[in-house]
Amino acid sequence: MADKDGILESKEFGIGIPQETKGFYVKGGNHYSWGMKSRLNKIFNPKTGKSLMLAFDHGYFLGPTSGLERLDLNIPPLVDHIDCFMGTRGGMMSCIDPALTGNKAIALRVSSGSSILNDDLSDEIISVDIAEAIRMNADLMATQVFIGAPHQKESIDNLSKVINTGNAYGVPTMGVVAVGKEMERTAKYFRLSTRIIAEVGAQVVKCYYCDDFDSVIASCPVPIVIAGGKKIPERDALEMCSNSILMGAAGVDMGRNIFQSEDPLAMVQAVRAIVHEGIDHKEAFDMFNELKAK
Structure with missing residues (x-):
């Protein structure tokens, strides 16, 4: 017989059995393996279904980006407010103390091969294999995908290889939509x-x-997180973040609009409030200014 909480009580085993099993809260993830779900559960907050990723993998093709000249100094102050690191193997291993990661998820950049000096950024390789990703305790492997670029096929081949090995070991893959210098948005x-x-x-x-981002969300059967992109004014970055969450994004992977902000610590907290508390961009901008003033 079910009790008032909808639990079937078993006299034989003395345990409660849920009458209904809800689907896994990460979009498209109902049929994933236990390990895959466990890692996604670390990336996406179970209470909100959202994630705030901090992207600082820019150096793999941009070099010492403004605001990331010293990863060991710029990233640690922001850690308490994020859900997931998004970095390269070298950046994580050389500059991020493992003790800092705690219960934070790790999204590991596994593709490389181009630089800002190349006209064509789409010619990449997979530079980190599954064994290394597991050694680094990665919860997610990220690889760039260049749809419509000269090396589209090769980038999809890279994606496929990462997915195949990730599936074998229960490590999810994030495909990153690349927009080259001449590609449309x-x-x-x-x-x-x-x-x-x-x-x-x-x-x-x-x-x-x-624009029309809700149609992008509707046509994609797995979670989409938005890229922060190039540095824009804080008010505009917060509005973009708020709009994307309202339209169904599962989170943001923001880098330059946090670490290049006038006040990175205030900015990361304002973004987090949008992602996990649902405040609008005006409230978030007020919050940013109040925290900055302190």
């Missing part, structure tokens, strides 16, 4: 790119915010 393009990445088998997709 429209809902039509992002619907195409995110759907291809999801159909190949990625468990998470990262792309940019755009």
Whole structure:
């Protein structure tokens, strides 16, 4: 007989059995393996279903980006307010104390091969294998995907290899929609790119915010987190973040709009409040200014 909480009580075993088992809260994840769900549960907050990732992997093709000249000094003060590190193997191993990671998830950049000096950024390789990802306790492997670029096929091949090995060991993959210097940033393009990445088998997709973003979310069967992109004024970055969450994004992977902010610590807290508390961008901007004043 069910008690008032909807639990079946078993006299024989003395345990409660839920009458209904809810689906896994991460979009598209109902049929994943136990290990895959465990890692996704670390990335996406179970209470909100959202994630705030801190991207600081820019050096893999940009070099010492402004605000990231010293990873060991710039990143640690922000850690308490994020859910997930998004970094490279070298950046994590050389500059981030493992004690800092605690219960934070790790998204590990596993693709490389291009630089800001190249006209074509789409010619990449997989530079970190699954064994290394597991040694680093990664919860997510991230690889760039260049839909419509000269090396589209090779980037999808890279994505496929990462997904195949990740699935074998229960480590999810995030396909990152790349927008090169000449590539469009429209809902039509992002619907195409995110759907291809999801159909190949990625468990998470990262792309940019755009007009009609809700149509991008609706057509992608797995969670989408938005990229922060280039530095823009704090008010605009917070509005972009708020709009993306309202339209169904599962989180943000923000870098330059946090660590290049006038006050990175105030900015990361304002972004977190949007992602996990649902405040609007005006409240978040007021919060940013109040924290900055302190």
